[in-house]
Amino acid sequence: MGGNRGRTQRKHFRKSRENVWKKDRSDNPSSEKSSWEPFATQNLDFEEYYKGQGIVPQEEWDVFMEILRKPLPASFRINSSGQFFKDIRSQLENDFMKSFEAEVPDGELEPIRPLPWYPENLGWHSNFSRMQLRKNQTLERFHEFLKQENEIGNITRQEAVSMVPPLFLDVHRHHFVLDMCAAPGSKTFQLLEIIHQSTEPGLLPDGMVIANDADTQRCNLLIHQTKRMCSANLIVTNHEAQHFPSCHSNKNCLDISETESFKDPMISQLLFDSVLCDVPCSGDGTLRKAPDIWRKWNAGMGNGVHRLQVQIAMRGIQLLKVGGRMVYSTCSMNPVENEAVVAEILRRCGGSVELLDVSTELPQLVRRPGLKKWKVRDKGIWLASYKDVPRYRRGAIVPSMFPSGSSSDTGNAPSDGLQEDTGPLEDLDMGNSPSSVKRLKNGGNIDCGEGLGQLENFVIPTVVSDDEVSSLPLERCMRILPHDQNTGAFFIAVFHKLSPLSAATLENQGQLTSGNMELPKKLADELIEDTNELEINPSEDGGGHLYSEVTSDADLPDKQPEEGALEPDSNGICEEKEPEESNIHGDGETSLESSKNVKRKLQIQGKWRGVDPVVFFRDETIISSIKAFYGVNESFALDGHLVTRNLDTHHVKRIYYISKSVQGVLNLNFLAGQRLKIASVGLKTFERQTSREGTSTECAFRISSEGLPLLLPYITKQILCASLVDFKHLLQYKTIKFADFVDAEFGEKASKLKLGCCIFVLRKESEGTSDPVRVDASTIAIGCWKGKSNISVMVSTIDCQELLQRLSLQSGNERGSLAQENKHSSLEVDGTEPTDDLDVNQEPGTIEQVPIS
Structure with missing residues (x-):
């Protein structure tokens, strides 16, 4: 969802999209000789629909269609x-x-x-x-x-157009940002870039990003993508966007001993300065990237997600601070999913929200104004106004889909939209052509959509209403069309919140149009997953269900406790229900099976079934050993900033560092009764030693590659400066004996380091061998392992190759010459694995590693 574009929140999307640009290879030799024809890039219904909506002038139609048929x-x-x-x-x-x-x-x-x-x-x-x-x-x-x-x-x-929405959010380093539909994560990564931009080494911005997605497996993909950012200012959550929970301080569920661990949570309510609302959509703006949409497309796809889009957008407005911005975007060209949703938001919010004119921002971006006039197409019939909608279709077609948003019936037409006929009805074909309306025999049953039962003596009226024109400033919306700058299609609208929503607005959120909100399976399968960078096949149990109404903060119900979940007892003290078996994997090193049939006090963040808890790490013995072993400066705050995903804090494998802003959100979430279902949080900073000699070291934890840039300015022990030649040799050969370093003095210093993790920094030309280590934005450092007789690099092969190339380019050597030698170098390690484990903050086995191609 969002992050990048349209996708369904349901669990029906089981198949990965076929790549129809690739030729189908068959094992049958005879088939290879037969001519291969590319997938047909045309759909008459698509052309008729968008010609009727007038999204481009008639003279541009041929160019528009020609570019749509070309690969992106x-x-x-x-x-x-x-x-x-x-x-x-x-x-x-x-x-x-x-x-x-x-x-x-x-x-x-x-x-x-x-x-x-x-x-x-x-x-x-x-x-x-x-x-x-x-x-x-x-x-x-x-x-x-x-x-x-x-x-x-x-x-x-x-995709180029996917980069646009975050640029209109006007994000600053101190902002709290919510990405409501974040997977696969490219926009989230972009938002993290903005808040981290120009940050000094060892310092963290005051802001943070919460990236949310409704599908569990897509959350794993989101975690995998954003892990490359190495940010301590990110929380990944797993909620349906239209029901994203609010967090208010609520100490009713806390024991006094627990509250003592939580000082001021810094914030009393979780609201956001910026909200990115990139909603699920039909995805026809991605035709160039996913040409299989040509054969699947129909007008009902956009109609089917309209109400969900309104729900998500309204929830985003509720979570937005007064004075904040929300960007609503889709990768669809359909006005029912775009301008109709924007208009409905403005109508519901009244004067509390305004649609911004951002035409002066990014002036070189070619964009077109939003539409003020459109029609709705349903079952092959054009509908210009809600009064033209037959009664049996009013469960699926709602007033907010039309420019006026009005449900009033005026004129001479019957109020139910049907007209009596004096003669018997023959057959009714609800096909794709308006001229295909036929007669139905009295009392016949018709199966042509939701809410249609036995109908007597009626005909579908010919639409005679004048086309509606919206009175709202929808021209301030932006439409990006493929033929303007050789991209995909995109829609963007920017909202500014002027004042809190009225009580009437919040109350009405639970009173949306009734009707079957369950998307038909066929439609759900046709909704488009965003594949800007990667494709993924969601799990069957991910995704959840669509809800029929948007609720206010007060109306959002807590989920019923599931079997094995944690809930408060009658005394207000949180206790654990008797689990069938443990759902907490805790780094794969502990089990709660022994606690079966035993009640116990609630552990922090242990509410959600199947999700590892977030536990503040407060083991003073381990924290003190880390500080002493690496000489961590007292100015670097560790207390209250370390978390783990394991209830058994005595057998922790990974420790994560969180920023002050994330710390405040976690504290608030605990005080609010753990409303946030957290899939990932913080930056992996320390990992338990896994080598043969790891148990004999003074410190049980080594510094991870992800956490090294954050800690580097504060380390005073186990750190040495290496010359350029020795630094390159380490990257190239991975393991070097003390006597084999070119700089003999450096080799001697390395041999005197304590057994275990150590840090080597590339010495600058202006620095002497005995100068103290100085860290700035240009400092290059790697984590290593000091064994009994040698030094081994603890950096992944691809990172070694990258550093070698950067150093070779900087020193004027032939590009990548050392990197090519690296392919044939030995990977022998003395007492440890040389590379950091891939980690997604959830425990091992919870994510399928997706290759980047």
Whole structure:
């Protein structure tokens, strides 16, 4: 959802989308000789619908359709908070662009170029599709560059129009941001970049991001994507967006001894400065990326998600602070999913919310104004007004879909939208053509949609109403069309909250139009998952159900305790119900089976079944050993900033660091009765030693690669400066004996380090061998293991290759020469595994690792 574009919140989406651009290879040799025809990129209903809606002038129609039938070019974004983002940008501008220019004939389009509207040349567009990136040697090298930098987190491969919504949120470093429908995570990553931009080493911004998604498996993908950002300012939650919970201080469920651990939670209510509401949609703006939509598309797809979109958007407005911004966006071109939703939000909120005119922001972005006039198409019939909707369709077609939003019936037409007929009815074909209306025999049963039963003596009226025109300033919305700048299609609207919502508005949220809100399975399967970067096949049990109404904060019910869940007893003290078996995996190292049939006090964040609890780590013995072993400066706050996902804090494998803002949210969430279902939180900073010699070290925990940049400015022990040549040798060979270092003095110092984790920093040319370690934004450091006779690198192979390439480029050596040698180097390690384990904050086995291609 959002983060990137349309998707369903239901569990029916079981199949991954087929890649119809690829030729189907068969084992039958005879089939290879037969001619292969690409998938038909046309749909007459699609063309009739959007011609009727007038989304482009008639003279542009052919160009519009022609570009829709072409594959989508690749695009990507440079991580502006990355250490090497300037080097990567320079490499693109001075290496790849010049290489391509030498090979491309004059007059042809630039192979790659920065997006003119994206700030600081950090967004890039390629005129090659993914299939073309292996066309020649230069393109192959470029493709490998994209894959490597994407996996490390230096760039994010993302559709160009998908980058737009976060730019209109006006996010600052101190903002609390909510991404309501975040998976697969490219927009969340973008929001994290913004709040971390220009942050000094060892310092964290005051703001934070909560990234939410309704589907469990998509949450795992979201965690995997945002893990590359290495942020302590992120919480990933798993809720249906239209029912995202509010958090208010509520100490009724706490024992006094527990509340003593929670000082001032810093915030008394969880509200947000910025809300990104990128809702589930029919996804026809992604036709160039997912051409299988051509054969699936029908007008009912947009009609079916309209009310859910309104619900999610209204919940976002409720959670938005006064003075804050909310961006509503879809990857659909359908006005029923776009302008109709925006208009309904404005009507419900009255003067509390305004639709902003942002036409002066990002002036080089080509965009078109929103529509003020559209119609609704249902069962092959055009409906210009709600009064034209037959009674039996009013469970599916609601007034908010029309420009006026009015449900009043005026004129001479019957109030139920039906007209009597003097003769018997024959057959009624609810097909795709308005001319296909036929007669039905008296008392016949018709199966053509929700709410349709036995009908007598009626005909479907010919629509005679004049087209409605909205009086709201919908021209302030933005439509991005594919043929304007060779992209996908997108819709964006920016809201500004002027005042709190009225009591009447909040009360009416529980009184939406009645009707069957369950999407038909066929429709649910046709709703489009966002695959800007990755594709995933959601699990059957993820996703949850759609609800028929939006509720206010007061109306949001707590979920009924599930078997094995934690709930308060009659005395107000939280206790655990008797579980069938443990659902808490706790790093895979503990089990609660022994506690069966035994009641116990609630552990922090242990409410949600199947989700590992978030427990504040307060073991003073371990914290003191970490401080003493690494010489952590007292100015670096550890107390109250460490959490784990294991109830048994004596057998913790991973410790996560959280920012002050995240700490405040966790404290508030506990005081509010654990309303947030947290899938991931914080930055993995310490990991228990897993080597043969790990048990003999003075400190049981080593520093993870993700947490090293945060801790580096505060470490005074187990840290050495290495010369460029020795630093490269470590990256290249992974393991070096003390006597084999080029700098003998450095080798001797390394041999005197304590057994266990240590940090090596690349010494700058201006620094001497005996100078103290100084850390700034340009400092390059790696984690290593000091064994009995050698030093081993604890960095992944791809990170080693990346650093070698950066150092080779900086020193003027041939690009990647040492990286090529690295492929043949030994990976022998003395007493430890050299690389950090992939971790998604949830415990092992909870996520399927998705390769980046």
